[in-house]
Amino acid sequence: MSFFPATLTPPDLSEVLHIHGPASSRVPVVLDSPHSGHLRPPDFGCQLSDEDLRDAQDTHIDSLYLPATELGISLLTAQYPRTYIDANRHEGDVDPALLDAPWPDLYQPSGKAALGKALAWRTLDDGRPLYAGPLTVQAMQWRIAHYHRPYHAALKRLLDAAHDQFGCVYHINCHSMNPVSGLMGEGGSGAVRADFVLGDRDGTTCSAAFTAFVQQALAAHGYGVAVNQPFKGVELVRAYADPVHGRHSLQLEINKRLYMDMASGQPNDHFPVLQQRLRQLIADITLHFPPETKP
Numbered sequence: 143m144s145f146f147p148a149t150l151t152p153p154d155l156s157e158v159l160h161i162h163g164p165a166s167s168r169v170p171v172v173l174d175s176p177h178s179g180h181l182r183p184p185d186f187g188c189q190l191s192d193e194d195l196r197d198a199q200d201t202h203i204d205s206l207y208l209p210a211t212e213l214g215i216s217l218l219t220a221q222y223p224r225t226y227i228d229a230n231r232h233e234g235d236v237d238p239a240l241l242d243a244p245w246p247d248l249y250q251p252s253g254k255a256a257l258g259k260a261l262a263w264r265t266l267d268d269g270r271p272l273y274a275g276p277l278t279v280q281a282m283q284w285r286i287a288h289y290h291r292p293y294h295a296a297l298k299r300l301l302d303a304a305h306d307q308f309g310c311v312y313h314i315n316c317h318s319m320n321p322v323s324g325l326m327g328e329g330g331s332g333a334v335r336a337d338f339v340l341g342d343r344d345g346t347t348c349s350a351a352f353t354a355f356v357q358q359a360l361a362a363h364g365y366g367v368a369v370n371q372p373f374k375g376v377e378l379v380r381a382y383a384d385p386v387h388g389r390h391s392l393q394l395e396i397n398k399r400l401y402m403d404m405a406s407g408q409p410n411d412h413f414p415v416l417q418q419r420l421r422q423l424i425a426d427i428t429l430h431f432p433p434e435t436k437p
């Protein structure tokens with residue numbers, strides 16, 4: 143039975159998420175980083191150390207994109223670890239093998255449970271379990287209500303505000319990936335990842351022109367850029383995308399070795415270079431994909 147305090151009080155929103163830059167984007171671009179958080183909620187009950195969990199985090203992705211907020215762009219970040227509950231999953235994507243009783247609410251599996259990476263993670267990429275035993279249904283419902291839904295509500299508000307004002311919105315869902323996949327990794331154990339992987343769920347979550355623009359801009363720096371392989375993008379690019387009506391969402395996975403020392407977890411010498419290149423990429427997006435209607 144997992145640890146779940148009887149006297150738990152709901153978290154402050156500041157413990158759940160943060161919006162860097164303006165409260166609403168002043169250009170039709172919105173950024174979100176669902177996996178860079180590392181503040182442990184009091185009910186987490188995970189037996190692994192922060193250092194162990196870092197393998198699952200998109201470490202430093204929030205600070206990597208921070209200079210882009212100087213362009214008048216909002217950057218939404220989750221404060222909690224994605225292993226606790228993953229905002230980039232549908233709220234019905236629960237893992238029955240992690241629960242001590244049948245799930246009574248919406249059940250919408252994505253297949254990620256087989257990798258231990260459904261709504262709440264069961265195992266790390268190397269197969270180590272997060273918990274000594276199963277979670278209660280109540281514990282999972284708490285995570286959905288107080289961490290998952292507020293993050294989705296904040297992202298939807300940012301996207302709606304930009305779309306209302308500019309007639310279009312270009313959403314970049316910001317992630318990073320390990321250089322080589324682990325035992326439970328997408329694409330199989332030992333798969334070597336490209337420098338960047340763009341995910342538009344096989345061309346369904348944004349215009350082909352947007353994916354091509356980002357791909358070409360990154361390739362111009364000499365980076366290797368894959369598209370939809372092995373990461374197509376998951377819930378956060380799916381949920382609010384509607385490219386026919388000007389709502390474009392693209393997942394951008396960055397290989398961690400481009401910006402951090404994998405052993406220490408500290409930023410490496412290329413970190414500030416990549417920060418400025420991402421800021422320039424996003425500045426170029428705002429010029430190439432201007433508002434469709436003037437405010």
Ligand SMILES: [Zn+2]
Nearest residue numbers: 177200317318
């Ligand atoms: Zn991620």
